[in-house]
Amino acid sequence: MSTRAAASDGRYFQSRKTKQRVGKTILLLVLVGISLLLLLPLWWMIATSLKSLTEIMTYPPTWIPKAIHWENYELAWSKGHFTRYTLNTLLLAGIGVVSHILANTFIAYGFAKIKFPGRNFLFSLMLATMMIPSFVTLIPQYIMFSKFHWVGTYLPLTVPGFFGAAYQIFLIRQFFMSIPNELIEAGKIDGASHYYIWWKIMIPLAKPAVVVIAIMTFQGAWNDFLGPLIYINKESMFNLQIGLQSFKGQETTQWHYLMAGSLMAMLPVVALFFFFQRYFIEGMNISSGTKG
Structure with missing residues (x-):
């Protein structure tokens, strides 16, 4: 009986740890997703600063510049x-x-x-x-x-x-x-x-x-x-x-x-x-x- 009880306790704690890992992983993914969402305006700002005015006005807009214009900063x-x-x-x-x-x-x-x-x-x-x-x-x-x-x-x-x-x-x-x-x-x-x-x-x-x-x-x-x-x-x-x-x-x-x-x-x-x-x-x- 003691062996079965020990095995049962072991499975319980292992299952509990697995649930905790899954919960932490899901929470981490959610936080990463929210962080990326909040960083989108900053990325759009950076991408726009590296585009030409013609490319900025094109439709549909692009998230990645076709040509990088570092001279915009100068x-x-x-x-x-x-x-x-x-x-x-x-x-x-x-x-x-x-x-x-x-x-x-x-x-x-x-x-x-x-x-x-x-x-x-x-x-x-x-x-x-x-x-x-x-x-x-x-x-x-x-x-x-x-x-x-x-x-x-x-x-x-x-x-x-x-x-x-x-x-x-x-x-x-x-x-x-x-x-x-x-x-x-x-x-x-x-x-x-x-x-x-x-x-x-x-x-x-x-x-x-x-x-x-x-x-x-x-x-x-x-x-x-x-x-x-x-x-x-x-x-x-x-x-x-x-x-x-x-x-x-x-x-x-x-x-x-x-x-x-x-x-x-x-x-x-x-x-x-x-x-x-x-x-x-x-x-x-x-x-x-x-x-x-």
């Missing part, structure tokens, strides 16, 4: 004034990253480690501003910046960053809450001010969260279309997203140059994320209250 860069637009975009993104890191970490430090009357109320009030759509404040902001004579400059796109962003303040504040108060007290005993503690202790310890803020801000500034469209009226000050519109005409759109330019504009953000993805994931996990 021509898109030169015709689209990409050097100037890239420098403008880097300037906006650089100022945005610095301002958001300084402002958001400074405000978050106050909410996380400094006790003052009304702290929780002000923090809740700040979070409530996240419920207001940005489009609601678009016209009042434009009127205000117009009265400041800032329209036509980079100031409306850079100065607001020095006043903080609610979500990023919340993110970094959650990270600061996980840092022991004993470190703050030790710094105070050594005569350190709040400014010194914030700059020399909190920011270095919050490196993963700071990287998250930097990536989010850089991506937002790099891909910003609406802001420059509203406030910038000189072609020499356009960023990449506005500059790409030069390939769209009233009668025809140069799709091969537009797709090539879009791919080149997309690569820095993708490279930045993959380079810092370890810090990004770590910062998001700790800020959300999960570790490991």
Whole structure:
């Protein structure tokens, strides 16, 4: 009986393992299929960037270029004034990253480690501003910046960053809450001010969260279309997203140059994320209250 029971148990576990393998294989195939489906627009973008305009306009469309035109990238860069637009975009993104890191970490430090009357109320009030759509404040902001004579400059796109962003303040504040108060007290005993503690202790310890803020801000500034469209009226000050519109005409759109330019504009953000993805994931996990 014991031999039969052992054999029965063996067949049961073997059958169970087989079912698990089949289930994992099916799940893997489904995930691969979904991934390929999601990558189709990217492949169409790459294929279009390597075609001639005549081939793009042919029907039915082809997924693989008949002839590869690498010169589309060179021509898109030169015709689209990409050097100037890239420098403008880097300037906006650089100022945005610095301002958001300084402002958001400074405000978050106050909410996380400094006790003052009304702290929780002000923090809740700040979070409530996240419920207001940005489009609601678009016209009042434009009127205000117009009265400041800032329209036509980079100031409306850079100065607001020095006043903080609610979500990023919340993110970094959650990270600061996980840092022991004993470190703050030790710094105070050594005569350190709040400014010194914030700059020399909190920011270095919050490196993963700071990287998250930097990536989010850089991506937002790099891909910003609406802001420059509203406030910038000189072609020499356009960023990449506005500059790409030069390939769209009233009668025809140069799709091969537009797709090539879009791919080149997309690569820095993708490279930045993959380079810092370890810090990004770590910062998001700790800020959300999960570790490991």
